[in-house]
Amino acid sequence: MKKITFLCLLSLQISFAQNYTEYHTGSITDVTTNQEPGVCLMGGAGEQEDAMIWFLNKANGGDVVVLRASGSDGYNDYFYTDLAADLNTPINSVTTFVINNVDGAIDPYVLQKVANAEAIWFAGGDQYDYVSYFKDNAMEDALNAFVNTKQGVIGGLSAGLAILGSNYFSAQYGTLSNAVALSNPYHPRVAIGTNDFLDIPYLENVITDSHYDDPDRRARHSVMMARIATDNTTRSFGIACNEYTAVCVEPDGKAYVYGEYPAYDEFAYFVQANCTTNFQPETCVSGSPLTWDRNGEAIKVYKVPGTESGVNYFDLSDWETGSGGEWKDWSIDNGVFTSVESINPECSSLAVQEVSLTNIRVYPNPVVESIQIESEVEFNAIQLLNIAGSTISVKLQPDHTINMSSLSSGVYFLRLKSDNMTQVFRLVKK
Template sequence: MISTKHFHAMIYFFLFITYSCSAGTITPPIPPVQNSYSLGRVGNAEDIQAEVESGLLLMGGSTDVDAAMRWMIERSGGGDFVIIRVSGGDGYNDYLYNMGGLNSVETLRINTAEASNDEKVYETLMNAEALFIAGGDQSQYLRLWEGSKVEEAIQYLIHEKQIPIGGTSAGCAIMGEFVYTGERGSIISQEALQNPFDERLTVRRSSLINHPFLQNTITDQHFSQRGREGRLVGFMARLKSLSENLPLKAIAVDEKTAVAIDKNGLAKVFGQANAFFLMESNADKLPEIVQKQTPLTWNLDQQALKYKTVNAGQNPTLNLKTWDWDWDGFWYVEAGELKSN
């Protein structure tokens, strides 16, 4: 008696021979290439080509700002929206897709060196019409993604394809030419101002994002809520050695708030709180005292840093190509104490 298994095998063989004789050699269908680093894709499984408009979104963390996300979607041309992260889940997929107007949304968890150089990850990024970097640990983003295929794709998306790109929390912290890496643990404002050479104050130049609108600029987030004003000034004091006498700048964003920068460099604030813009007043002058184990003094006639505070209700026109606008006043540091006038 022939078993069922053998019977099915014989039938398959008979069909194979019959089809081969009548139609030539059989080519089995190619299974779809799966991306093992994808947490899922919603919407259309097929990529589309869309007309995009460049833009940059800096979000300060905590609850995402719906209006800012819609701003990115508009500039995506209704294409494919990709989220990248090192940890966490696919919560952005349904959130963004349900806003409408997108072909698809996909989240990639890129948490190893292998993932950072994976061809399918690279392909997914290159096909994106919008890219968003979720919150997490910026030290991991920098360690895993700098110098990889992920960085190569991001640079293509910014400079060649010119899509909107954004990030929240840690994703915002890596946007500038200069970054606080956080690789040796977190540091608070008082610690940074009392010793700007604290081993946890790790700032440097980064190649990962370094958007054209953020040259000589460092970004920060969770700003007012975590009292990071003094910490940011400490970052800038340390970066003086890398700035080549060009004015150092900073953009810091509160939680539940976002700064959107359009293709012309014009900044708009969305959300519930404030965004802060800082710029050196005298780029050719060093802080008076910036030494190890010594409180920072960066006074310069009480005009070390110009500042501007903006919320969604005000929204003056700020041109980040020039940084030329009416400032609110100055921040300066005397013996480790941040002051303003």
């Protein structure tokens, strides 16, 4: 009888193992803490310790879930024991799930652990495993609820970083080199997912990349952004890290960069299509080399050194303000990538007015709930744009107010048109 019981238990364990494997360290009792939101993007060769401490402190002594599709329990002792002395409050537990298929991802026990977590970390590996197992099912819903409803901290390294933007390189057909991408932006290996997976604050219209020490990364990242700008007719954005560099995004949109500069060349890159009227590539078609030049200013890049104190930053709420970095222009002409020194983008197409004009006044700014418009002239059209240049649907009320309470925090542009003029106001939504 004992032998039969053992065989039954062994069979049950193997059945579970076919879908997922669980490794648990710490308390088996779930706790609820005052966790804080945030996003941690890590470059890929190894963990940046100061950024990991930032990430774990956001859990405020709660439970951490690590999701991966290969490997084992490497994060358990590292999070629970090795970093414990550096945390404000030691974490309650670490649970790693090695997910082997969709059934493992949507297992009710796994989903409940994700829902109960205060921090979620994606390991490296193959990002197409994450896309295949987690997208368009209950795990996708659980992850988006964790970020946007529970407002827990989320992060990832390498492949785990690659899936966090609303646009992402899926690697469905394998890795992608500069040469292949530049020669044909619609090559099957340029496999991009768009707005169909994770919805993370400040990563809208963003595609991430890692291992940026490798010179075979920046051009291919630019090609992906060219595809997004072409296919979606919207400005595209990117965030990338060198291998031992990390970007930690606070709830106000400030992205702090961690690394060991100047001892090592550890940088993060904040990449955007230039904010001009003609921001799209000149030539982005199947079978031909990419040209995205725009007088050598197609892509504006803020390169930020990462330090152990994480003092340098870039503000994702406006994609213009930063500290400690330097601006560069990237461009591509007939498949040839170029990088030169530059200055910050001026967004001339938006004709932004920072001060009130004599005939139109828009207030308050920053805005929390609604804005009031006072005008000495009649205007016949209103348009509200987000930082990517996409139009947001708004309605002018009879009392000349516009309700903005449902909009996400960030920068918007209000364009007012009359018969004789167009005036644009830069608004900050808190």
